[in-house]
Amino acid sequence: xxxxxxxxxxxxxxxxxxxxxxxxxxxxxxxxxxxxxxxxxxxxxxxxxxxxxxxxxxxxxxxxxxxxxxxxxxxxxxxxxxxxxxxxxxxxxxxxxxxxxxxxxxxxxxxxxxxxxxxxxxxxxxxxxxxxxxxxxxxxxxxx
Amino acid sequence: xxxxxxxxxxxxxxxxxxxxxxxxxxxxxxxxxxxxxxxxxxxxxxxxxxxxxxxxxxxxxxxxxxxxxxxxxxxxxxxxxxxxxxxxxxxxxxxxxxxxxxxxxxxxxxxxxxxxxxxxxxxxxxxxxxxxxxxxxxxxxxxx
DNA sequence: TATTGTTATACTCTATAACTATA
DNA sequence: TATAGTTATAGAGTATAACAATA
Numbered sequence: 001x002x003x004x005x006x007x008x009x010x011x012x013x014x015x016x017x018x019x020x021x022x023x024x025x026x027x028x029x030x031x032x033x034x035x036x037x038x039x040x041x042x043x044x045x046x047x048x049x050x051x052x053x054x055x056x057x058x059x060x061x062x063x064x065x066x067x068x069x070x071x072x073x074x075x076x077x078x079x080x081x082x083x084x085x086x087x088x089x090x091x092x093x094x095x096x097x098x099x100x101x102x103x104x105x106x107x108x109x110x111x112x113x114x115x116x117x118x119x120x121x122x123x124x125x126x127x128x129x130x131x132x133x134x135x136x137x138x139x140x141x142x143x144x
Numbered sequence: 145x146x147x148x149x150x151x152x153x154x155x156x157x158x159x160x161x162x163x164x165x166x167x168x169x170x171x172x173x174x175x176x177x178x179x180x181x182x183x184x185x186x187x188x189x190x191x192x193x194x195x196x197x198x199x200x201x202x203x204x205x206x207x208x209x210x211x212x213x214x215x216x217x218x219x220x221x222x223x224x225x226x227x228x229x230x231x232x233x234x235x236x237x238x239x240x241x242x243x244x245x246x247x248x249x250x251x252x253x254x255x256x257x258x259x260x261x262x263x264x265x266x267x268x269x270x271x272x273x274x275x276x277x278x279x280x281x282x283x284x285x286x287x288x
Numbered sequence: 289t290a291t292t293g294t295t296a297t298a299c300t301c302t303a304t305a306a307c308t309a310t311a
Numbered sequence: 312t313a314t315a316g317t318t319a320t321a322g323a324g325t326a327t328a329a330c331a332a333t334a
Contacts, residue, residue: 010277012268016261018280023167027208039323056293064171069325071294076323093292093333117160120286124156128279133154135272136162142264177326183300200316213302215317220300237310237315 026118035113036106041065042077043110046099050107053096055088082106170262179257180250185209186221187254190243194251197240199232226250 032043041063048054048062060070074097077083082103088094099107121129176187185207192198192206204214218241221227226247232238243251265273 010274012261012265012273013259015273015277015280016265017259018277018284019163019167020258022280022283023163041324057291065324066326067293068295068327073324088292091292091334095293114164115157115161117156120283121156121160123286124279124283128282129156129159130154131275132279133159133162135268135276136159136166138272139166139264139268140162142267185301201314209301210303211316212304212318217301219317232315235311235315239316 022120028114031113032110036110038106038110040114042073043107043114045073045077046082046103046107047111047114049083049097049099050104050111053086053098055094055096057094059097077103166264172258175257176254180254182250182254184258186217187251187258189217189221190226190247190251191255191258193227193241193243194248194255197230197242199238199240201238203241221247 029040032038032040036043038046044063045059048059054062056067056070056074059074060067063070065073074083074085078085080102081100083097084100085095085097088096124132173184176182176184180187182190188207189203192203198206200211200214200218203218204211207214209217218227218229222229224246225244227241228244229239229241232240268276
């Protein structure tokens with residue numbers, strides 16, 4: 001009787017689970033909390049705002065939260081002096097959220113933390129890194 | 145004057161950011177909430193408990209939370225009838241947390257949701273899936 | 289009427305500190 | 312004295328519903 005391997009061959013499902021484990025194994029939340037006292041969602045907002053001001057609605061859509069959550073979240077960032085609101089020039093209902101200088105600094109520091117690859121990836125064979133990059137490019141264009 | 149590409153070559157950092165975007169783009173939290181009314185952390189606990197009972201301490205370590213958070217979390221799962229506590233046979237300070245039948249069912253359904261690969265991955269060339277699986281295996285053994 | 293932002297409210301998730309019971 | 316679990320408390324994060332102002 002031949003022994004069969006316990007692990008299945010590489011199916012999309014198995015690869016998906018492994019991908020998730022690898023990515024979420026790195027605890028970015030703790031790193032961001034320690035460095036900036038902000039969660040990943042707040043840092044994500046700051047980084048998006050680095051490209052220019054956004055309305056509350058746009059922020060909510062960009063980070064997949066509801067409008068009330070955006071209001072509360074921006075309230076907190078504003079209380080910390082990282083963003084500020086101005087009236088929208090074309091529509092008095094809307095408000096534009098801008099980064100302050102402190103917010104721009106926090107966005108840059110947060111981006112640096114989030115861009116720091118884990119050692120396992122840094123130590124990976126450069127050919128594998130290149131292959132991985134190519135496959136990811138194909139995945140990203142594979143919306144369908 | 146030659147035009148240089150805007151994107152940098154594939155560095156570990158760029159690959160890391162792309163990996164993260166791909167993985168977290170799928171909103172598992174909403175899917176789990178809709179199907180089971182549980183968050184990813186709770187489902188993760190249920191799935192781990194499917195391998196056998198664990199003490200509160202073991203659960204806390206396994207999902208990287210503090211002991212009080214484990215107590216509160218298990219309280220909630222117990223109130224929903226998904227787990228139950230029994231005294232530890234060897235040590236009266238400890239308690240063992242077991243899945244109930246309902247908990248085992250929820251763990252299975254949660255595992256199915258978490259294992260469901262996104263369309264982009266399902267549609268990926270099987271050779272790329274295999275390559276990706278190999279690279280992930282090398283990454284996982286690359287702890288250093 | 290529809291849209292933008294807000295307030296009120298509630299629940300989940302997690303952390304720190306202090307406590308109880310047991311080893 | 313050290314460990315396992317708990318309680319109390321606090322804050323971040325997000326959701327739903329109801330509301331005000333503006334389009």
